[in-house]
Amino acid sequence: MDSVIVLGIESTCDETGAAIVQGGRKILSNILASSADIHEKYGGVFPELACRRHIDAILPVIDEAIQTAGIIPPQIDLIAVAKGPGLVGALLIGMNAAKGLSIAWNKPLIGINHVEAHLYASMMDLETIPLPALGLVLSGGHTLLVRILDVGRYEPIGTTVDDAIGEAFDKVAALLDLPYPGGPHVERLAKKGNPKALSLSAGKVKRSPFDFSFSGLKTAVLYAVRGKKKVESADVAASFQETAFKDIVDKTSLARKTFPCQALFLGGGVCSNQHLRTLFAEKFPDLPIFWPPANLSLDNAAMIGGLGAKKFSGISDPLDLEVQARIPIA
Ligand code: KG4
Ligand code: ZN
Numbered sequence: 001m002d003s004v005i006v007l008g009i010e011s012t013c014d015e016t017g018a019a020i021v022q023g024g025r026k027i028l029s030n031i032l033a034s035s036a037d038i039h040e041k042y043g044g045v046f047p048e049l050a051c052r053r054h055i056d057a058i059l060p061v062i063d064e065a066i067q068t069a070g071i072i073p074p075q076i077d078l079i080a081v082a083k084g085p086g087l088v089g090a091l092l093i094g095m096n097a098a099k100g101l102s103i104a105w106n107k108p109l110i111g112i113n114h115v116e117a118h119l120y121a122s123m124m125d126l127e128t129i130p131l132p133a134l135g136l137v138l139s140g141g142h143t144l145l146v147r148i149l150d151v152g153r154y155e156p157i158g159t160t161v162d163d164a165i166g167e168a169f170d171k172v173a174a175l176l177d178l179p180y181p182g183g184p185h186v187e188r189l190a191k192k193g194n195p196k197a198l199s200l201s202a203g204k205v206k207r208s209p210f211d212f213s214f215s216g217l218k219t220a221v222l223y224a225v226r227g228k229k230k231v232e233s234a235d236v237a238a239s240f241q242e243t244a245f246k247d248i249v250d251k252t253s254l255a256r257k258t259f260p261c262q263a264l265f266l267g268g269g270v271c272s273n274q275h276l277r278t279l280f281a282e283k284f285p286d287l288p289i290f291w292p293p294a295n296l297s298l299d300n301a302a303m304i305g306g307l308g309a310k311k312f313s314g315i316s317d318p319l320d321l322e323v324q325a326r327i328p329i330a
Contacts, residue, residue: 003022004022005021005076006078006080007020007079007080008020009081010082010300011082012082012094012114012141013299014036014050014299015299017030017032017033017299017302017304018031018058018066019301019302019304019305021302023309024306025125027124030301031064033057035053036180036181038053044174048089050089051093054090054093058093058094065301076105078109079308080109080309080312081095081111081321082094082111083095083114084111084113084323084325085326086141086323086325088323091325095111102318103318108315108316108318111322112311114299115139115144118137118142118267120151120306121292121297121306122296129148131148131150132262133263134146134252134255136264139299140164140166140268142159144159145210145255151310157259158208158255159211160212161212163215165270168214168215169181169183169241172218173186176189183272186237186241187241187274190241190242193234193238194238195241197235198224198239200239201220201243202244209251210251210255212248221240245273245276249279249283256284262288263287263288263289264280264288265290266289267297272297277291
């Protein structure tokens with residue numbers, strides 16, 4: 001598996017991605033075409049428009065990934081495609097392209113769980129992975145805390161019962177009239193605000209100490225913004241960010257006390273947030289924390305190709321593979 005060349009394909013949401021990865025770790029190319037620009041005016045992903053862009057982008061992006069890597073299709077050993085979770089229409093476009101190429105080029109095909117791939121993004125650099133570990137996926141669609149027993153062996157510990165953390169950032173951004181996707185804008189604005197200006201709290205889920213709930217927090221922000229008392233946008237952004245992140249850090253800390261671990265692996269677009277990184281570093285000075293590199297934290301195909309090489313275990317009929325809008329990680 002050290003030299004296996006994988007074409008990774010990603011189309012779960014609003015990014016069309018293709019990448020060539022060697023041996024599960026070496027990224028030869030990582031190409032992305034985003035349709036975020038067309039979703040901006042809707043304040044969130046408009047699935048049908050995302051699908052139309054995927055259709056236009058998928059083959060050119062794959063072509064560019066192959067050319068940038070300096071290889072030719074016969075050198076590809078395996079095709080790995082994100083099979084879910086995600087928007088069904090969007091997933092189908094990546095999946096059908098992958099199936100078509102798998103048959104045309106006579107290459108094996110493997111379906112990859114996109115959320116698992118977000119976790120793999122922070123392991124991709126490592127020769128040996130410290131285990132058992134804790135994993136935390138913080139993205140626009142997912143908030144997931146898991147025990148990692150091995151690559152491919154996970155025990156879910158907690159998840160969100162309503163909004164995902166990135167979704168909460170995007171909704172708060174919309175309340176503050178900031179563009180979509182809102183996370184980076186909220187982070188920027190929060191730097192100028194007082195995180196203690198508003199007294200907010202994140203949700204606790206009864207009898208599920210590791211589960212998350214951000215919809216009440218988002219509603220509290222709505223009341224603060226629309227309320228009679230004048231509040232500064234920067235203070236709202238800072239207070240929201242602090243409250244949401246402290247909740248994540250505290251629940252991770254409780255998980256660490258409950259489930260001994262050697263390291264913490266993080267993944268997903270929200271990991272681009274520098275304040276989040278600071279809070280984790282402060283809370284866990286003695287625990288190795290692995291963050292995805294900048295090019296692998298948002299959706300991308302390199303993490304799909306990398307994990308494909310790790311997980312491939314045998315040839316099966318590519319036509320048997322189906323997309324899944326929802327899939328558990330274990
Ligand atoms: O992983 P990702 O590209 O997509 C999903 O798989 O969902 O994550 C996108 C999410 C968006 O909600 C975006 O607002 C959020 O990541 N995000 C951030 C930051 N950069 C991106 N959230 C907070 N702070 C950031 N700097
Ligand atoms: Zn993602």
